[in-house]
Every structure is written in C-alpha cells, then in structure tokens.
Amino acid sequence: MLDASPIRNDWTREQAEAIYNLPFMDLLFQAQTVHRQHFDPNQVQKSKLLSIKTGGCAEDCAYCSQSARNGAQLSASKLIEVERVISEARKAKEGGATRYCMGAAWRSPKDRDMAALEAMVKGVKDLGMETCMTLGMLDEEQVFRLRDSGLDYYNHNIDTSERYYSEIITTRTFADRIDTLNKVREAGIKVCAGGIVGMGEQQMDRIDMMLALATLEEHPDSVPVNMLIPIADTPLADVAKLDPIEFVRTVALARILMPKSHVRLSAGRTDMSDEMQAMCFFAGANSIFVGETLLTADNPEEDKDSALFARLGISPMAVGCDGSK
Numbered sequence: 079m080l081d082a083s084p085i086r087n088d089w090t091r092e093q094a095e096a097i098y099n100l101p102f103m104d105l106l107f108q109a110q111t112v113h114r115q116h117f118d119p120n121q122v123q124k125s126k127l128l129s130i131k132t133g134g135c136a137e138d139c140a141y142c143s144q145s146a147r148n149g150a151q152l153s154a155s156k157l158i159e160v161e162r163v164i165s166e167a168r169k170a171k172e173g174g175a176t177r178y179c180m181g182a183a184w185r186s187p188k189d190r191d192m193a194a195l196e197a198m199v200k201g202v203k204d205l206g207m208e209t210c211m212t213l214g215m216l217d218e219e220q221v222f223r224l225r226d227s228g229l230d231y232y233n234h235n236i237d238t239s240e241r242y243y244s245e246i247i248t249t250r251t252f253a254d255r256i257d258t259l260n261k262v263r264e265a266g267i268k269v270c271a272g273g274i275v276g277m278g279e280q281q282m283d284r285i286d287m288m289l290a291l292a293t294l295e296e297h298p299d300s301v302p303v304n305m306l307i308p309i310a311d312t313p314l315a316d317v318a319k320l321d322p323i324e325f326v327r328t329v330a331l332a333r334i335l336m337p338k339s340h341v342r343l344s345a346g347r348t349d350m351s352d353e354m355q356a357m358c359f360f361a362g363a364n365s366i367f368v369g370e371t372l373l374t375a376d377n378p379e380e381d382k383d384s385a386l387f388a389r390l391g392i393s394p395m396a397v398g399c400d401g402s403k
C-alpha cells in the first residue's frame with residue numbers, strides 16, 4: 079500500500095503487473111485512496127462527442143466502423159459545416175457538458191481543412207466550453223495552427239500495447255502514435271490518450287498499454303479507457319467478451335499509475351450495468367462521454383446517466399475545475 083501518490087514516470091513493468099494482479103479488494107481500495115488524494119470522488123466530468131467527418135477512413139483499424147477497409151456499411155460524409163458544429167456544441171453545453179470533442183475519420187487532416195477546423199475551435203471556445211479534437215496524425219504546422227486557434231486537448235489513442243498493435247492496425251505504427259502525442263505535448267496542447275480493451279488482447283497487453291502511457295514524459299491529462307464496442311462486419315465483430323473485472327482492473331491501474339489524470343470511462347457503457355459503472359468510478363474513473371451517440375455507436379441516453387448520477391450521489395464537474403485538491 080502506498081502512503082501517498084507521487085507522480086512517477088518511471089514505473090516498471092513488474093510494478094504495474096503487481097498492482098494489476100493485487101487481490102481485487104486491495105486493488106480497488108488502493109485506487110480509491112489515490113483518487114481521493116487528487117480529486118473529489120463524487121464528481122465526474124462530462125464530455126460530449128461529435129463526429130465532424132464520418133466514414134471512408136483510409137486506415138485499417140480492426141475495431142472501427144469508419145475504416146473504408148472494413149466491411150461495415152457506413153457511408154462516408156464530408157467535413158460538416160462550422161455553424162452546425164457550433165449549434166450542436168451549444169446544445170451539449172445546455173445539457174451540462176463542459177468539454178466538446180470533435181472527431182474526424184481521417185488518417186490525418188488535409189491542409190485544405192485547417193481553416194474550418196480552426197473556426198470550429200474558436201466558435202466552441204467562445205461558448206465557454208473546453209475544446210478537444212481527434213483528427214489522426216498531425217504534422218508540426220497543423221499542431222501549431224490548432225494550438226493558436228485555442229485548442230485545449232488533442233485525443234490520440236495508443237489503443238493497445240506495442241506488442242499487439244500490428245494485430246489491430248497495419249497502416250500506421252505504435253511509434254507514429256507516440257510521435258504525434260509528443261508533438262502535441264511539446265506545443266502545449268493537453269494530451270488525451272488511452273486505448274481499447276476487449277480486443278482479444280492478453281492481460282499483459284492491457285498492463286503494457288497503461289505502462290506506455292504512464293511512462294510518457296508527462297502523463298496524459300485524460301486517459302480514455304474504451305471497452306470494445308463490437309461492430310458487425312469488422313475483423314473484431316465476434317471477439318470473445320472480456321471479463322468485466324479485467325476492465326475494472328485496467329481502470330484501477332490507470333488511476334494508480336497516473337494519479338492526477340482524468341480517467342474516462344469511454345466507449346462501451348451502453349452494455350454496462352449501473353453496478354459495473356459504479357465500480358469503475360470507485361476504481362478511479364472520473365469522466366464520461368454523454369449523449370446517445372459517441373461517434374457512430376450508441377451511448378446511454380442523458381436521462382439514464384442523470385439517474386445513474388442521482389443513484390450514486392455524483393455531481394458533474396464544472397468547466398475549468400479539475401477537482402484537484
């Protein structure tokens with residue numbers, strides 16, 4: 079049991095493995111203890127997603143509905159209008175979301191899209207919301223342009239361990255992901271980076287994925303932990319379901335390795351019971367995506383989440399307030 083939770087970037091694989099494999103009650107107790115040192119345990123941050131460009135993606139991510147290489151029948155759209163993004167963000171704000179995350183099904187943005195992306199960031203920021211984008215790999219100029227337009231966060235997931243990466247994606251490498259993450263951080267944009275569990279990976283892949291995030295030069299500010307949403311006609315459509323306890327262990331490991339990061343209980347909540355989500359919050363998750371659609375897949379409806387918060391005595395975290403003590 080740790081007395082305090084110092085911010086460390088030198089965790090070893092043995093340490094991470096030992097934490098992950100603690101008796102479950104010890105693991106949850108330790109995660110909750112660390113959580114309380116940095117956050118109000120009864121506050122959860124709400125983010126809202128919008129797909130600003132859907133489908134037709136050139137990458138071959140085996141989990142994704144939006145890859146043109148997968149069989150999923152999702153038609154490709156163009157980048158949506160700036161005004162539409164701002165009006166959707168306004169609605170999300172009225173619904174209590176404090177962070178607006180705009181996602182595009184791209185390997186990387188084209189320079190011709192940059193002016194519209196900058197206008198989206200400025201428009202959403204003017205509403206008083208935090209802005210986040212997830213657009214694929216970025217070059218240095220694109221990073222600077224997004225930063226200068228006021229982008230607060232960039233989401234770029236490592237998705238799995240370095241070892242398992244090529245089983246899931248072949249059109250880019252794990253190192254490509256780390257490279258974009260480093261560019262984003264060096265430019266001063268806050269990093270949101272996590273991954274997916276339940277893709278047929280081994281326990282060591284879940285541990286190594288969290289270890290890779292926790293040994294970056296700085297911990298990501300947000301760490302989304304997604305449970306795979308199996309999508310018909312993708313290579314992972316029929317993958318065996320992960321034991322939910324393994325998912326909770328992964329959340330707890332993220333909390334203990336990265337004590338000050340927001341750990342987001344991301345995709346897959348539609349199939350989770352209130353009890354399972356409560357266990358994830360107890361294990362240190364303190365952020366969710368709200369609204370009935372993620373990018374293309376289902377998410378619990380707002381009234382269901384309001385009822386869950388009421389059942390658990392959880393209140394939404396205010397914007398600009400990370401709950402830190």
Ligand code: SAM
Binds near residue numbers: 141235237
């Ligand atoms: N194209 C950009 C990229 O891949 O970086 C941004 C959008 S992409 C859809 C954002 C993230 O959503 C992925 O990195 C992955 O972690 C997550 N994701 C996508 N499909 C998912 C699924 N079926 N289940 C769980 N998470 C998923």
Ligand code: DTB
Binds near residue numbers: 179235273307345372
């Ligand atoms: C993240 O880690 N999860 C979100 C967000 N970052 C962009 C996306 C989840 C996508 C789930 C599948 C879909 O909606 O298509």
Ligand code: SF4
Binds near residue numbers: 135139143144184214
């Ligand atoms: Fe494209 Fe992103 Fe989906 Fe991969 S995860 S196929 S990069 S939209």
